[in-house]
Structure formats: C-alpha cells, structure tokens
Amino acid sequence: MSTSSASGAAAAALPAARPRTSRELGLWLAYGLIAVFLIAFLIVPIGLVIYTAFVDEAGGLTLGHFGNFFEQTIFRESFVNSLIVSLASVAVATVIAVPLAYLTVRFEFRGALLIQTLGVLPLIMPPFVGAVAMQLIFGRSGSVNLLLNEHFGFTIPIMDGLVGVTFVESIHYFPFILLNLVAAMRNIDGAMEESALNLGARGWRLFRRVIFPLAMPGYLAGATLVFVKVFDDLGTPLVMGVTNMLAPQAYLRITSVGLDDPQGYVISVIMIAFSILALWLAALVMKGKDYTTLQKGGSALQKRRLSGWESLLAYGWIGVVLLITLAPHIGILLMSVAKVWSFSVLPDAYTLEHYATVFTDSPQMIENTLLYCGLAAGLDIVIGTAIAYIILRTRLPGRQMLDYLASAALAIPGLVLAIGYLRLFRGVNLPFSDTPMVNTWVLIMLAYAVRRLPYALRSCMAALQQVHVSLEEVAQSLGAGRLSTIRRVVVPLMAGGMLAGFVTSFITAAVELSATILLTSAQSQAPMSYGIYLYMQSISGRGPGAALGVLAVVVVAIGTYLSHRFVERTRATVASSQP
C-alpha cells in the first residue's frame, strides 16, 4: 500500500473514479500484443501456405495444383497411405488401451500402478527415436526375429513399411486414448452402473450398453488426438525410410525441389484440412454429450478384486504391452552403450565412448535445446497466463478470440508451420542487422512457442480456474490494484500450474522434429532432436545418436515427473485455501 507517502488528509479521501478506458488500457495493450504475435507467427504464415496452394504463377486463383496432386500416382498413394496408417494406428491403439483402461477403473489390484507407468513410458520417448530402437528389437534382423528364426525358423516382418509405421505410432500414442478413457470412466457415477445391474445387465453387455457409451467422449478425444498426431508425423516415417506418405512427401518436395514447388503447399493444406476435419468431426459427435455424470457426493464405479484366471489374463496383457512399450527404451539404452551391434540378439561388446563423443562433439546441441526450449516455454507461459487472465477475469469484448487463435495451432502440423515461416520470412532480415531471419534460430524458437502454446494455455487456464475469485476480490478490497493483485495473489497461486505448463512446453519442444528439421539452417544451430536425427542417418553415428536419445529421454522423464508434482502441489495448496 502507498499510504506512507500520502498525507493523512489525502489518504482519507476516496480516489476519483478513473475512466473505464484508461483503467483497461493495460489489458488492451496485452490483448493487442498477443494478437499481433499470433497473427504474425501463426495466422499469416499458415495463410500464406494456403494461399500459395491455391494460386498459379500469374497470381490467379486456381485448383490446378490440387488437380496435379491427384494426377500423380505417388501423391495419391501417399494420401491413401497416410489415411490408412492413421486409422490403423487408432485401431491398434484402441485395442491396446481399452482393456488397460477398463482394468484400471474396474479392479482393485496392484497392476493399476503398472498401467499408470505404461501411460507415461511411451510418451517420454520421441517417436522417431523409438522407431530406431524398435528396428533393433523388432526389425528384420532385430533381436526378436533373430531369436524366432533361430528357434522356430520364421520371422515377423512387423517393422517393414506401413505396418512398421503403424506399429511404432500405435505403441507411441496409445497412452492418449488410455489417459482420456480412464479420466472419462472415472467420472461415471457408480449408480449408472448399479442401476444397469439392478435391471439385469452385466459383464460384456453392461460394458457395451452403459459404460463404454458413457466414456465415449473421452475415447473420442483420445482417438482424435492419435489420428491427428499420426497423420502429421514426419519423423517416424522418415527415420523408418517410408517416404510414400504425405508428411515425408511434403518434406522431400520442399527440401529437394525447393520452396517454390506448389506440391509441398498442397500437401500442407491437405494435412491441415484433415486435422481440422478430425477435430471438427469429434466435436460434432460429442456435441451435447458431456456425460460427466459423477455428482458431488456420488461414488465412482465400484472396484472389485480379480479372480484367479482374471488376474492371469490382466497381468498377461499388461506384461505384453509393457514389454513392447519398454522395448524401444531398452533398445536405445543398449545401442548407446554398444560397441558393435548388428545381426545379433544383444550387442557384442559394450562401451561408454558414445556418451563421451556426445559431450565432446555436441555440447552445443544440448545448449541450443536448453536455450530454444527455455525461451519458447517462457514465452508460452507469459502469453498463456495473460490469455487465461483476460478470458477468465475480464469482460473485454472479443476475448474468446485469443483462445481460438492460440488453440488453432493444435491443427497445424510442425512441418506446415515451418514451411510457412520459410516462405514468409524469405528475404527478411533480423531487425537492425543484415542476417536473414531464416538463417537464425529465432524462427525455430518461435515455431516451438506457437506450437506448444495451446498446451501451456490449457495449464494456465486450469490453474487460474482453481483460484477462487474471492481471493482476488479480498486483495482488491484491501487496496491492491489490478497489477498488484495479479503479482501478489494470482501469480503465486497459479505458480504450480504455470510451472507445469512450462515444463510440458519445454519437454515436448525438446523432442519436436518436424519443424526443427526444416528450420535448422546450420549445424551450429541444431538442437538435440535434430542432432539425434543427423547421427542416426549414418551407421557409425548410431551410437552417439542413441546416447543423445537417452539424454533426451532422461530430460523428458524428469520434466514429466516435475510437472506432475507441480500440478499435484498446486492442487493441494489451492484446495487447502478454500472452504
């Protein structure tokens, strides 16, 4: 409070009411800055990509590029392949996740903890790193097939071509379905199930007629996410040498034919369109179906113990999934300490020199990752908090617009954003210098920031929603102004959520490949993810690549754990501060 400087008489007088506009000037300023940022680094680049796809050389509108696209066999094939792989991945991920989710919610058993671990394990390894490791375990001459061939005389070509991509993607992304489905099933009121039992339903019919339909929104949310992620993924097919899919085709066109080749843009538009279509369809199906039926004081689905053979089945399934999920982790770890490892079940000799190589050769990459991701995540948190505050605590007209703008990034593949940046900032120099923007790391950082903003924003919104308005109103009634309230009350209470948002943004940016791969213009600017990819291109680089991969996994694992802790801690403090 500022009474110390004011005279007694002045302090006693009420301050004159300031006009509304000036009081909200700061808010409008924040609103404007955020809008400019999102327009400059998201809307305009993407708009340009879309525009380029629909314009001929003379500048007239045309659908000709799309015509060309569908005339070429390779593109038609890529389109169909991408669609098949995405749908198949959703299907396989569903088969893996649904039983696991059901076990977690329904039964009282220790395996539930294992399943929780299963829900995080795959996510902490970037899929393209996982792909390399899985080649070593499940590939044509990988450990499993070598063993199979030796003992049974046959092999399973599960890592080849589209099947391989589907396998890797579904193993990597099934947690999205698992986590969403578990959350949805936990929200089902136990009475929903009991009344079905009471009316004579049970077992499979009970699940099919009541439980699964009620959990449908959660399932759909997860399945949509898997579809979009797989459809947009560039790293995995690229690392596995599968080029007849959309994302690799776009990448190859842009890098080999050049930025002026319209086909790269056509593919970008198709990818955006399918992302939006998938999200829109899911939203349409889920409309008006908020089935969160658990009411205050209600109890969740009743848990029961597993019978003997049920436990056997449950642990069997968990074991199989756990083994497959752990395979890439084990593979990458072995690879990072293997001297020689080819055509053998396990490496022939072990060494730590790959780690030494990484630390002598490429400390720059680790530094770069810390720098880019730290800046990007910091930017996300500042913007995310500001947007959350404007949306939840003010009545600025058009405030929802910011949410829509920021969330639009969800539907934009990294590859497409990178293409947009290259196109938009071609020939633009960094302010006050002669360095072209496309040659600096600024664009990589910005791409990370824009792509991770939706996640950071969700974190911040959730954190702010937990802070009861009355806590702010008390501060204001005690004389704190808006800024002071934000600084002294809102931000400290949100801190855990903000930190969690920061960490999530940081770790997901750290393993992002699709934008990185296009925007990295010099080796000295390469972050870890690009480094792993580069190393993996050559046989001799695999060891150091794997070592770098292990480092990345460790960083992501620690980050995930920290973010989880932060969220739990805020929940606890905020809960304790409220009646």
Place this chain on the structure above:
Amino acid sequence: MQTLHKVSLEARHISLAYGATPVLRDVTLKIEPGEFFALLGPSGSGKSTLLRLIAGFNQHQSGELLVDGRDITGVAPHARNIGMVFQNYALWPHMTVWDNVAFGLVERREPREQIGRKVGEVLELVGLAQYAQRRPGQLSGGQQQRVALARTVVIEPKLLLLDEPLSNLDKQLRVQMREELKNLQRKLGLTTIFVTHDQEEAMTTADRMAVLDKGVLQQVGSAAGLYDFPVNRFVAGFVGTTNLLEGLVTAVNAETVRFHAQGVGELTLPSPPHPPRAGSAALAFRPHQVDIRVRDELAEPSRVWVEGVVESAEFLGEFSRYRVRVGEAALVSDQPHYAGLSMFPPGAQVRLGIEPTQVRFLAD
C-alpha cells in the same frame, strides 16, 4: 399392468462391517407383502446400506435375507429382480427416455413388440408418454424421477427399493411426488421399501417404518405408534420434536411415580400401565402437551406444573413455539395460535403445565 404376486422381505440378524467399522448390527426386520415401508434414520445410520444390501450391492457378513421365504444371500444383483430407484435417478444420458425404460426388458430378451407395449404402458402410467424420445437431460427433476420409476417398475420387480426418492426435488414438488408415489404403489401393489432421513416424509408416506441409528434397529411401527410410544431417547427425538427431562425414578406405587428431574426438582406423575422401575430414566413429552400460563393464573390440577422463564418465542402461524428455562433444563412448549392472542415476551415469568397421561418414561 397385471397385478403382481405380493412378496414379503425378512432380514434375520444381519450384520455388516467395513473393516473394523460396523455399519449394520444384528438387524432383524419383517416387511409384509404389499407394504409401503420406510427406513428412517440420520446419515450414517446404515439405512442406505441396508437398502443396497437388499438390492445386492453390499454383502452382509452374517445373517439371512429372505424374499418370500427364500434366502437370497449371495445372489448377484442382476439376478435378483429387485428394482431400485437411485437417489440421483442414474438415468443414462446417452439413451432416450424410451431406451432407458426399455433397458431392463431388452436385457431380459423379451420380444420386441412386448417391450414396445410395456414401455408404452408404463410411460402412460407415469404421464410421460409424450416425452419418450427426449433425453434425460431435457427433463425436469420431477420428470426424471418418474422416468427412473418407470424404468424400474417396468421389469415387474419383486420388490421396489427407493433410495431417498424425493431428496433431489424442491419442496412443492416433493409433496406432489409423495402423493404420486403413494398412488403408484397402491395401484401396483408392489412391496416397496424406501430410505429417507426426513421423518415427515416417512410419516406421511409409509404404512410402517423402521428407525435406525448407528447401524442398530431402534424401533419398528406405524407413524402414530412411533410418535406416541417411542421406546428410547433416539426415537423420541428423531420422530417429531420432543422434550426430554433426565433424572431418577425415586418411588413407584400403584397410583403415582415420583421422578427427580435433574436441575428441575421432584415431580409426581400418575403411574402408566407399565410402570417404570426405580433408577435413572428420562421423561419424554411432546411440546404441544405443554401448556404455558402466567405465574399467578389458577393452575389446572390435572396437569403437572413447573415454573420457568421464557427464553425465546417463535411465531410459526398455526402455533407459537416457546423455549422456556426451567431450573437447569430447557423445555419447548407449542401453543395453538388464534387472532388476537398476544405472545409471551422473552423474560416473562411463566408456568408450564405438562399433560401427565402423555408423558413417557424412557429407561436407560
């Protein structure tokens, strides 16, 4: 709907504990065929647990549960054919009203046209025929309640269980639904058990009721029976409002009982048909059996009089309720109101006349 074979329910020495916490202790109870029976008790009394036990969602650890004379202990919930309406109705939001109601019949693999006929009939019965294609979310609380009822009675259950059926409704609707429930139950003749913590609800609706506290069955009887002859302090206090005077029965003979009320003094009362034994006991009597007069007014000799000071007075319309300090005890007196009657102000010196025939001795 066809008239059903009416079924009885009998609980014999039922006990249930969650870990070391006993929830039901040696509950024995018989509910007659066609009866509308209430389980009344405060929260945590075990009444809902008992209901869920009948439905099969909880398992008792000892005792027997007989439906129509047959023990159903261990029979799975879906095989019991005992219908239950849940407190929050538990209507499935992903199904229409029609599908919700048809659910149990579909589970029973009944022929399609029979399902259609029965669902139509029951929706007609609860007056919701025109809402068949709505979703539960589009209905009011009272309508949802009726759907839940229809969904349960359509399977022609042996027993109908209602868990706090009226608690989610506002007051006016509650009174209306109370009537509807009663009419429906009479029409169907279904043995019905409902759980409530609201004594008024139980008294106005049920034929008989059981009062539970801390997992122990306190008393079973009709509304008037429980109100007029409570067996212990808990029932006296839970069913209606009551005055309790703790103390000692000092002398008993054929005509009179002398009672020393703690902090009040000696009282002499006429002996009831079953006189109490000497020792510590409590006197219980209803507020409307207590007359309130100014000190110097002539005392009616048939009543037992004590002196006190008015602490507070509430005007409730039909009557006025006084809280009066008598020695160290506080007594409540309800006086019928009529226009022009002025109230005693707080602080007024008064005399309270207790109607001795309506006083009950509650032993420890």
